[in-house]
Amino acid sequence: MREEKRGGWSLGLAGLLAPAALWLGLFFLAPLLLILAYSFGTSGVYGGITLGFNPANYLKVFDPLYLEIVVRTLVIAVANTLLCLLIGYPLAYFIAFRGGRWKSTLILLVMIPFWTSLLLRAYAWVVILSGNGLANRLLQFLGLTDEPLNLIFTTKAVMMGMVYSYLPFMILPLYAALEKFDVRLKEAAHDLGAGRWSTFWRVTFPLSMPGVIAGSILVFIPSAGEFVIPNLLGGARTVMMGNLIQQQFLNARDWAFGSALAVMLAALLLAAILFYVRRVGAEKLEGV
Template sequence: MDHSLDPGESLTSKRFWDWFIFPGGIWIALLFAIPLFLVLALSFGHVDDFGRGVYGFSLDNYRDVFDATYIPVLVRSVAYALATVILCLLIGYPVAYFIARYGGRYRYALVAALVIPFFVNYLVRTYAWVALLADQGLVNNLLVDWGLTEAPIQMINTPFAVVGGLVYGYIIFMILPLYASIERMDPSVVEAGKDLYGSPFQTFIHVTLPATQAGILAGCVLVFLPTVGDFVSAQLLGGPDTYMVGNLIQDQFFAASNWPFGSALTVVMMLFLAVWMVFYLRRASKGEAEVL
């Protein structure tokens, strides 16, 4: 809304309200922008003899990021994230569809039931999966007790466990935007698809999916972005073979004490994710323009 067109609002009061930007602005500058700038600055630095980061200017850290040693870690992170996005979409779409279209008066209760587990910290929820998937964990004990297997199956420390943990950790970010877009869809559009000779499957492909594409896109991006940089799932549920870029960064700061290299990794990952973010925002704003 253009405030200058509002006759009820004088110039002085507009200036008065403008001051309210400062508390939040200062907060962001001190606690977000400055640390981010420090990370950026440090990424061009090096480590001194005592293992402390020293500012400087060299591109060595960036060269190291794309060293053959770390390429598999980067590729693995993106691959795990993509697998997570696809699984979240395949699991989340039917759930969101069912609640939005058939939830009736229980709709909000069902959405709440989905959200409540996410009140528990992600780390704690992932530990629960350790208890489930460990060699002496709940699942293996049941399998052995029921005689389905003789010995426990290796579940933890596998890529499946890591991706499973990621799906469990982030699926709500897929379901909520999907639910919103499916609920917003005019149900008669689906009927129109069937009325115009579309079988239920054809109608889903040609009508329902395109009508909810904004939610699909939002869900995919919201799951992809945090998943790429995640380190909790790989640390708790994975092993050396499932090492992700998030683990690599964490180790640079807390184990290897190579803050400049960790900073360079962080900057590269942020740039990579920013590309996706820009892509998403462009599509989203275009979609919004179409709705209006």
Template sequence: MRERVAKGWSAGLAALLAPVTLWLGAFFLIPLLFIVAFSFGTSEVYGGITLGFNPGNYLKVFDPLYLKIIVRSLGIAALTTLICFLLGYPLAYFIVFKGRRWRNALVLLVMVPFWTSLLIRAYAWVVILGGNGIANKTLQFLGITDGPVNLIFTPEAVLMGMTYSYLPFMVLPLYAALEKFDVRLKEAGKDLGASRWQTFLRVTFPLSLPGVIAGSILVFIPSAGEFVIPDLLGGSQTVMTGNLIQNQFLQSRDWAFGSALSVLLAVLLLGAIMFYIRRVGTDKLEGV
């Protein structure tokens, strides 16, 4: 009887997992295998690719020009993650512990940017930071500047756009982690003579690390591969790895090198995430 139940359960589980497995295989695994195969091929003069074994595509990445772009991308992604953490943690803390009456409304406001596409949000920043935009008009009205200043097509503009776009990805995991926090632990810390700052550093923050880790991963990964925001707000002055890959596929028609860049970016991000998780411990991810 137990064997029949076990077999029936296994068959039902396999039936449930089959659509997901087919979907991931068709739209993730197979395209990934094509990209890996293309990365060892040779690009033809007028587009297309000849499959083979050409490791030169990976060696080309070590050209100082391309290395500079990759390092810049990782640096901007790391800085975006840090800024999102510095802004997102106080916001999530306020929503959980100080804004209980308006908690649902505040969480809804955090999620509002998801209601519009990333492209529209990026174009909104183009309007805000442009020569005749709100930011320049405000600076002139306050007498800080005499005329329009260059706010767009700079690394700072890219940072602002990316921080705005990915801040919710930091706030929501932090909110989920802090919401599960037992307030009695804070009260116990105070009873033992700890100050608010000591209680936060020794009790609250360590217990919120799962949210910090999850939020950092959710922000860092898309930031490192971002190409829409740098293209609109950074222009040719702030080219990132995503823009370089897009250029290789759509303009230079060097599919082999573009594939090699894609594989290396994926390996770098995966390696960074694994190192990060191993340093803090996988047990810290539980509860998010």
């Protein structure tokens, strides 16, 4: 009887997992394997690709021109993650410990940007930072500048747009981790003579590491693959790997090199995340 029950449970579990496995297989694993196969192919002169084994696509990534874009992408992604952490942690801390009856309202305000498209939010920054935009008008009204400043199509503009877009991805995991925090631990630390900063660095921050790790991963991964914000706010001056991959597929029609870039980006992200988790400690991901 138990064997039949176990078999029934196994069959039922397989039935539940089958739709998700089929979906992931068709729309995640199959395209990933196709891109991997394309990365070793040879692109035609007028588009198209011939499958084979051509590792030169990967060696081309180490050209100084493309290597500069890879380094720039990683630097911007790391900087965006750090800025989101520096801005998001105090806000999440305030909502968790000082929000009171306004917690739900404040979390709702954090989530409001999700109600609109990323493309619309990026275009809003174009309006704000353009030569005749709100930022330049305000600076001239306050008498800080006599003529419009070059605020758009710069790395700073890209950083502002990315921090604005991905800040909620940092705040929400941090809030979830801090909300579970036992306030009695802070009281015990104070009773033992620890000051506010000592309590924060030795008690609060270590116990909020699950939120820090989750938020960092949620911000770093899409930041490294971002192409909409750099395209609108950075232009040709701030090309990232996402823009380069897009150009190779749509403009240059070099599908093989574009696929190699995509595989390299995925490998770099995976290596960076594994290194980060191993350094911090995988056990701290529990409860995220």
